[in-house]
Amino acid sequence: MAEFEPKIAAFVCTWCTYAGADLAGTSRLQYASNVRVIKLPCTGRIDFHFIIKAFERGADAVLVSGCHPGDCHYTAGNYHARRRWTVFRKLLEFAGIEPDRVTFAWVSAAEGAKWASLVNEVTEKARKLGPFTRYQRLNEIAEGEAER
Amino acid sequence: MIDQLRQRARELLTTGEAACIIGYADASVPGKATPIVITRAEDADRLVFHAACCNNLAAYLTRPEIRKLGTVAMVAKPADVRAAFVLMQENQVRPDDVKFIAVDVTPAGECTLLAQRTREELLDYLVKNVPPAELADDALKDVAALEEQKDGERWHYWQQQFSRCIRCYACRQVCPLCYCSRCVADKNRPQWIETSAHGRGNLAWNITRAFHLAGRCVGCGECERACPAGIPLMKLNRKLAKDVRDSFGGHAAGYAFSGEQLFAGYSPSDPNDFFE
Amino acid sequence: MRVVAPVSRTAFTEFAEIVALDEADFSQVNTRSSIKQFLFPATEPILSYSLEQSNVKLECEEPPEPRKTVIIGSRPCDAASLPILDKLFSWDCEDRFYLNRRSATVVISIACTDCDDCCFCTAIGLGPDSKQGSDLLLVPGESGCYNAEPCTERGAELVKQHEKLFTQSAAPASVCKAVLEKLPKPLNLDRIANWLRGHFYDDFWQAASLKCVGCGCCTFLCPTCHCFDITDEHGRYRDGRRAGLRRKNWDSCQFAQFTLHASGHNPRPDRASRWRQRMMHKFLYYPERFGSRLCTGCGRCVRSCPVQMDIRDQLKAIESAQADDDQHLQA
Numbered sequence: 001m002a003e004f005e006p007k008i009a010a011f012v013c014t015w016c017t018y019a020g021a022d023l024a025g026t027s028r029l030q031y032a033s034n035v036r037v038i039k040l041p042c043t044g045r046i047d048f049h050f051i052i053k054a055f056e057r058g059a060d061a062v063l064v065s066g067c068h069p070g071d072c073h074y075t076a077g078n079y080h081a082r083r084r085w086t087v088f089r090k091l092l093e094f095a096g097i098e099p100d101r102v103t104f105a106w107v108s109a110a111e112g113a114k115w116a117s118l119v120n121e122v123t124e125k126a127r128k129l130g131p132f133t134r135y136q137r138l139n140e141i142a143e144g145e146a147e148r
Numbered sequence: 149m150i151d152q153l154r155q156r157a158r159e160l161l162t163t164g165e166a167a168c169i170i171g172y173a174d175a176s177v178p179g180k181a182t183p184i185v186i187t188r189a190e191d192a193d194r195l196v197f198h199a200a201c202c203n204n205l206a207a208y209l210t211r212p213e214i215r216k217l218g219t220v221a222m223v224a225k226p227a228d229v230r231a232a233f234v235l236m237q238e239n240q241v242r243p244d245d246v247k248f249i250a251v252d253v254t255p256a257g258e259c260t261l262l263a264q265r266t267r268e269e270l271l272d273y274l275v276k277n278v279p280p281a282e283l284a285d286d287a288l289k290d291v292a293a294l295e296e297q298k299d300g301e302r303w304h305y306w307q308q309q310f311s312r313c314i315r316c317y318a319c320r321q322v323c324p325l326c327y328c329s330r331c332v333a334d335k336n337r338p339q340w341i342e343t344s345a346h347g348r349g350n351l352a353w354n355i356t357r358a359f360h361l362a363g364r365c366v367g368c369g370e371c372e373r374a375c376p377a378g379i380p381l382m383k384l385n386r387k388l389a390k391d392v393r394d395s396f397g398g399h400a401a402g403y404a405f406s407g408e409q410l411f412a413g414y415s416p417s418d419p420n421d422f423f424e
Numbered sequence: 425m426r427v428v429a430p431v432s433r434t435a436f437t438e439f440a441e442i443v444a445l446d447e448a449d450f451s452q453v454n455t456r457s458s459i460k461q462f463l464f465p466a467t468e469p470i471l472s473y474s475l476e477q478s479n480v481k482l483e484c485e486e487p488p489e490p491r492k493t494v495i496i497g498s499r500p501c502d503a504a505s506l507p508i509l510d511k512l513f514s515w516d517c518e519d520r521f522y523l524n525r526r527s528a529t530v531v532i533s534i535a536c537t538d539c540d541d542c543c544f545c546t547a548i549g550l551g552p553d554s555k556q557g558s559d560l561l562l563v564p565g566e567s568g569c570y571n572a573e574p575c576t577e578r579g580a581e582l583v584k585q586h587e588k589l590f591t592q593s594a595a596p597a598s599v600c601k602a603v604l605e606k607l608p609k610p611l612n613l614d615r616i617a618n619w620l621r622g623h624f625y626d627d628f629w630q631a632a633s634l635k636c637v638g639c640g641c642c643t644f645l646c647p648t649c650h651c652f653d654i655t656d657e658h659g660r661y662r663d664g665r666r667a668g669l670r671r672k673n674w675d676s677c678q679f680a681q682f683t684l685h686a687s688g689h690n691p692r693p694d695r696a697s698r699w700r701q702r703m704m705h706k707f708l709y710y711p712e713r714f715g716s717r718l719c720t721g722c723g724r725c726v727r728s729c730p731v732q733m734d735i736r737d738q739l740k741a742i743e744s745a746q747a748d749d750d751q752h753l754q755a
Contacts, residue, residue: 177542315673316640320639321639339655370730374639
């Protein structure tokens with residue numbers, strides 16, 4: 001039986017993390033290919049609905065990453081994001097979503113290696129947790145494939 | 149106490165200090181109270197205040213029909229004053245457009261009319277005498293009990309609760325802090341929150357509302373009381389109030405009527421330990 | 425097949441599937457939400473589709489076979505909503521989703537021996553032992569027995585099929601007098617309709633709706649309210665194709681966007697016009713078109729309203745306003 005390959009959605013900022021991921025690529029670093037990257041101008045633009053929608057669309061885990069505090073291309077976008085995530089991650093956990101399914105990180109444009117190891121780490125965490133069957137069950141019910 | 153309340157209402161109307169009073173009247177169902185808006189001094193006798201006066205009347209401050217009337221004097225319990233203060237802080241209501249007829253109910257059930265009238269006096273009173281009820285140790289017990297469960301049990305618990313949600317939005321409509329003229333749940337280009345009353349849509353809705361109230365909810369409990377399906381919404385709100393308090397230096401909503409709102413700002417020293 | 429009955433597992437008494445009779449609680453005045461959920465659920469898929477480039481493949485156009493359902497313990501006010509909904513859902517088009525479930529449902533009602541502060545079935549022409557909509561009506565008698573009155577052929581058939589469970593009764597059990605004394609007097613619904621017809625524009629609506637917060641409690645819990653929204657929900661990929669579902673969901677005329685047009689115009693832009701719509705629909709438009717009021721007096725709207733809006737007070741005010749008008753006309 002094939003090993004479970006988690007589907008991971010990554011919401012990253014253009015100026016730091018996306019560039020860092022790009023650097024990982026140009027450096028020919030090999031790392032897990034489970035992440036689907038969604039590029040946004042800034043982590044400050046990331047609405048928590050994106051995370052919920054990623055799970056609704058079948059993601060097993062979500063990664064959110066941007067510029068280090070103090071280095072935001074838009075000065076303070078990541079500070080706003082950080083404040084929001086401080087509370088939102090606790091709400092998700094309270095609702096019964098395993099905390100390891102959502103990871104937050106700061107990855108700069110120079111940290112290609114960090115990006116690679118971060119993706120590997122997030123993939124392993126998701127693999128250990130297994131498919132997000134709880135959310136998939138909600139999807140099956142909503143999409144008419146299962147009875148309530 | 150009720151005579152003094154009515155007298156104050158009469159004075160506010162006759163002097164023209166307020167164009168209308170938002171208060172409580174006895175409902176048609178015995179033992180219950182209902183919101184009432186009066187514009188004539190002679191109607192002040194319809195005002196009542198007792199333990200069944202649970203509505204958070206600050207919800208009416210952002211109604212266009214009420215705004216049109218002019219300066220409002222509202223009968224306000226501490227949570228309702230806090231809600232009005234958050235509205236002022238968020239620039240939804242001009243501070244001078246709201247006067248208060250502040251009331252409170254003691255734990256013994258005695259109704260009192262507060263001597264404090266101005267917002268400065270009331271703020272002082274709240275800070276000194278009325279800690280946030282939603283953060284009291286007793287109030288947080290059930291939150292703590294849920295936190296101690298395994299995430300699978302919590303998931304199952306909330307799925308059971310949300311399965312009863314029929315998306316009537318009573319929780320949103322009675323909440324004074326849910327004042328958006330177009331709620332995100334009502335937007336469909338794109339549709340971030342599915343409108344269907346299935347587990348997926350209900351989870352998205354309830355998480356959204358809870359999070360949009362983080363740092364703003366004043367713990368009046370009206371959402372939970374209004375919910376026709378008996379969903380324990382205050383558990384979510386208390387949980388977030390606790391996390392906001394613990395993460396942001398003891399912050400509680402409604403103890404200021406000016407200054408920056410919690411999520412409108414940031415600090416370079418905000419918690420950072422959960423980042424890789 | 426399933427049997428649903430009122431159960432009191434949480435703070436509220438609600439209809440739920442039971443497997444043993446002792447799970448049921450017939451002692452409460454009524455359930456929080458009505459039986460309409462079994463015929464017209466809060467959300468229901470009506471067709472599914474998948475997309476491949478610009479090709480749309482519709483995958484399911486016939487409603488699925490509904491589960492045979494026996495509702496036991498509904499109150500006469502709830503059962504009375506069914507003939508009202510039957511007319512609506514077979515009016516300009518046959519709503520097979522509703523009608524299929526309807527023909528797969530048997531309703532066994534239990535007459536009321538008590539009421540609460542919010543009940544008003546007698547005010548709109550019904551009663552605690554009304555038979556409308558029920559297949560079988562059980563009237564509580566002495567010592568825990570019920571007098572069973574078949575109201576439809578199906579009800580009679582049911583009794584015949586289970587003859588052993590029934591014994592002949594000497595006389596029909598009469599409904600408890602005590603409850604009739606508590607229930608309100610009948611309203612003059614014609615008089616109310618006349619006033620509504622002549623007062624579309626009236627200051628009454630602004631005053632009557634000022635405290636309403638515009639939620640959907642009254643409409644969603646009402647056994648006769650039937651408005652719905654059609655929405656498409658995209659889902660995940662299925663077999664490499666983007667798939668989705670078209671759903672029929674409860675909607676409320678009290679919601680701000682209920683009548684919002686694609687152009688941006690909203691003919692009911694404020695609370696007053698939306699509240700007026702509710703009253704008009706229930707007591708003028710529906711009666712004019714279908715011959716019966718769109719209300720069974722169950723009182724759920726009054727019980728559940730977060731701000732204690734009371735439709736009875738408004739009806740009484742309208743009735744007496746029209747009575748005054750009528751008197752003036754005669755004078």
